[in-house]
Amino acid sequence: MPVLALLAYPITALFGPLAAYDALMVAAPACAALSAYALCLHLCRKPGAALVGGWVFGFSSYTAAHINEHLNLEWTALLPLLVLVALRRMQGQGKRRGTVVALALLLAAQAGIAIELLATSCLMAALAWLLAWWRLPDWRKRLWLLAQDVMLAAPLTLLLLAPLLWAMFGRPHDLALPKMWPEFFSIDPLNFFFPTFTTWLGGHAFMPLTSYFGGTWGEQTGYLGLPMMFIVWRYLRRASGFARWVFLCTMLLSLGPVLVIHSSPTFLILPWRIMLSLPLLNKALPARMMVYAFLLAGLFTALWLAGTTSRWRWLAAGLAVMWLWPAPAPVEAIPVQRFFNKTEIMQYLGPDRRVLVLPWGIKSPSMYWQVTSGFSYSQVGGYLVFPPARVQADGVLMKLFFDMIGPDTLADLKAYALASGVQDVIVVPGTDPRLAAGIAGWGWPARQVDGVSLYTAPSPNPQ
Numbered sequence: 001m002p003v004l005a006l007l008a009y010p011i012t013a014l015f016g017p018l019a020a021y022d023a024l025m026v027a028a029p030a031c032a033a034l035s036a037y038a039l040c041l042h043l044c045r046k047p048g049a050a051l052v053g054g055w056v057f058g059f060s061s062y063t064a065a066h067i068n069e070h071l072n073l074e075w076t077a078l079l080p081l082l083v084l085v086a087l088r089r090m091q092g093q094g095k096r097r098g099t100v101v102a103l104a105l106l107l108a109a110q111a112g113i114a115i116e117l118l119a120t121s122c123l124m125a126a127l128a129w130l131l132a133w134w135r136l137p138d139w140r141k142r143l144w145l146l147a148q149d150v151m152l153a154a155p156l157t158l159l160l161l162a163p164l165l166w167a168m169f170g171r172p173h174d175l176a177l178p179k180m181w182p183e184f185f186s187i188d189p190l191n192f193f194f195p196t197f198t199t200w201l202g203g204h205a206f207m208p209l210t211s212y213f214g215g216t217w218g219e220q221t222g223y224l225g226l227p228m229m230f231i232v233w234r235y236l237r238r239a240s241g242f243a244r245w246v247f248l249c250t251m252l253l254s255l256g257p258v259l260v261i262h263s264s265p266t267f268l269i270l271p272w273r274i275m276l277s278l279p280l281l282n283k284a285l286p287a288r289m290m291v292y293a294f295l296l297a298g299l300f301t302a303l304w305l306a307g308t309t310s311r312w313r314w315l316a317a318g319l320a321v322m323w324l325w326p327a328p329a330p331v332e333a334i335p336v337q338r339f340f341n342k343t344e345i346m347q348y349l350g351p352d353r354r355v356l357v358l359p360w361g362i363k364s365p366s367m368y369w370q371v372t373s374g375f376s377y378s379q380v381g382g383y384l385v386f387p388p389a390r391v392q393a394d395g396v397l398m399k400l401f402f403d404m405i406g407p408d409t410l411a412d413l414k415a416y417a418l419a420s421g422v423q424d425v426i427v428v429p430g431t432d433p434r435l436a437a438g439i440a441g442w443g444w445p446a447r448q449v450d451g452v453s454l455y456t457a458p459s460p461n462p463q
Contacts, residue, residue, distance in 0.1 A: 001072045003112035017371055018334055024075070025067055031077040033058020036298050039080040042087065043299065044306035052317050053302030056324065060294035061223040064198040064326035069218035072114040076291055079121055082106050083295070086125075089149060090142040096149055103153035108160035115164075116288065119280040123253075124292050125150075128246055135242035176389035177283060182276060183265050185215040185285040186256025191222035192229070199223055200327040212262045221290040222254065224297065225323030227316055232297055235304040247296050254289040337428060339450040340369035345376045348449050349424055353377045356422045358431040358439075361401040369428075380420050403432070410438035417457065427453040 005012075008020035037054030044050055057080065066073045085102045088094040094102075111118045133143055158165065178184075196210045196217055197203040213220050224232070236244045249271070257273040259266045275281040301320065305313055338344070349355070357366040360381040367382045381400070391397050396412035399405060413435070417425060425444070427436050429451060436453070440446065444455040 001113055003109050004071065004075060018368070021071060024071055028071070028074040028077070029058045029063050029067065031058075031075070032063065032080075035077040035080040035084075036295065039084045039087075040299060040302035042084055044302045046302070046306040049302045049305035052305060052321065053298040055321060056228070056298035056301050057295050059324065059326055060221075060290075060297075061195070061199060061324060061326075062221040062288075062290045062294055064324075064329075065196070065218050065221045067326070067329050068198065069216075073117065073288060073291075075113050076117065078106050078110045078113070079117070079291065079295060082110075082121060082125075086146055090139065090146050096152075099146075099149045100153045100156065103150065104156035104160060107153070107157045111157075111161050111164060115168075115280070116284050117291070120284055120289060120292070123275075123281060124250070124289075127249055131245045131249070132242055135240060135245060174389040175283075175385060176392070177386055178392075182257050182272060182286055183214070183260055184263075185219050185287045186260050186272070187222035187254040187287050187290065188213045188220075188261060188263075189222075189255065189259070190261070191220055192224050192251075193226070195223045195225070195323075196220045198327055199323075200325040201323055203327050214260050214263045215285075215287060219285065219287045221287055223324070224293075225320060227320035227323050228297055228301070231304055231316055231320055232300050235300040239300070243296075243300070247293065247300075250289060250293045250296060254286055254293060256286040335365040335368060337369055337372075337450070337452065339426075339452045340373045342374040342376045344450065345373050348447065348454060349377065351376065354380060354421050354423045355426060356380045356417055356420075356424070357426045358428065358435060359403070361403055363403055366428075377424075380417070380422055405432050405434055410435065413439075414442060423457050425455040425457070427455070 004024055008024050011023050012020040033054040035054075036057035037050050040050035040053035041047060044053070057076075063074065063076075082103070085094065085099060085106065089096075089099040107118060110121065129143060129147065132139055136143075190209070191213055194206045194210055195201070195203045196213070197207055198217060198220075210220065232247065236247065252271050253275075255270050255272070257276060258270060259268040272286045275284065275286075301317060305317055339348075345353075355377045357364070357369065357379060360366060362383050364381075364383065366379065367384075370377070370379050370382070383401075387397055387401055396409055396416050399409055400413070425439060427439055439455060440453070442455065444457060446456075447454045
């Protein structure tokens with residue numbers, strides 16, 4: 001996320017990485033809502049209606065879910081701006097040079113925030129273009145004009161992204177997600193109707209049902225709510241076939257490669273199966289396509305409200321907002337540990353040590369502690385992405401990553417630590433008691449410092 005890192009650098013430099021993270025997370029929904037407002041206002045010319053449409057996108061169920069987990073996926077403000085640039089060009093309000101430069105800059109910036117959203121936005125753009133060519137024959141000349149601009153913007157975008165693309169494709173890597181990931185992280189069709197606990201109204205009441213949805217609660221982003229579904233239905237009744245097809249295809253893509261109900265795959269194969277054979281898109285998760293469904297829902301809501309002054313329409317919009325209102329995001333205390341500062345590390349461990357910190361994995365703050373120590377040690381573990389393919393067969397790593405401790409974990413962990421050249425193991429309060437007690441029984445030299453337990457690995461035998 002280099003773009004977000006640069007954007008928040010002043011906050012990071014003054015107040016630290018957690019303050020920057022919190023500031024970016026809080027700003028993301030508002031920025032998304034503002035950019036969607038600009039797009040809606042361009043289309044409907046009614047500020048009130050555009051405000052509601054912007055809110056639907058900026059504070060959707062997608063936003064409410066990802067604000068608890070994924071900063072890069074939360075920043076969706078560039079997506080409406082890409083649509084706005086394209087629309088202005090097709091409506092004759094933008095020149096070729098400005099359109100090409102704007103598209104290149106926006107696409108490059110999107111890649112610097114979330115490559116997955118760049119890939120899926122290109123997918124949605126291609127899908128919308130093809131559907132418009134089919135359903136809107138009067139727009140074909142304008143669509144061809146836009147396609148020429150996109151072809152001109154593509155090499156400029158690639159030039160801006162050259163360092164990133166070289167790192168991705170010019171060097172060896174072994175990132176491999178489990179084959180069942182696209183099925184696991186797809187939208188359960190029941191999620192369109194029933195909220196998870198990230199939604200304020202009814203979220204906790206339906207937990208006995210929604211707890212069986214696939215994926216994690218941070219990926220269960222399908223909830224539209226009955227009022228919003230009613231508004232979309234009312235708008236699409238009189239809208240062009242293009243609008244109906246785009247929305248239907250987006251919803252179908254979010255369902256994944258096969259229909260999954262209550263975490264159980266069915267025999268019904270769905271369009272996302274095609275994406276599994278395409279580069280970049282085969283790494284994307286279909287549930288995240290809901291961001292485009294909510295952008296469309298916001299646009300439909302704004303256009304529907306702008307078409308009349310009827311009070312009942314505004315009542316329906318108010319109910320839709322109420323039904324989608326996000327639940328308060330969980331607030332956690334900063335995981336401060338006195339030991340993890342450069343002075344303590346140098347005093348008790350020494351420079352450039354290779355360390356294993358427990359707890360470890362997807363729920364561990366070990367990388368934050370590494371930051372507070374000034375990166376004065378290298379870490380075996382942490383959480384950047386899913387474990388590389390070459391270590392996924394290592395049972396102990398996957399158990400630690402997902403916080404699943406078994407009877408053989410201790411022996412495997414010890415063997416892995418020695419094989420990886422670990423010099424010190426740091427056991428922090430909050431570590432699984434079975435691991436903490438087991439490591440204490442390894443017989444390694446131990447010390448207690450500032451509430452953490454330090455274990456020094458035996459020196460390797462000289463060759």
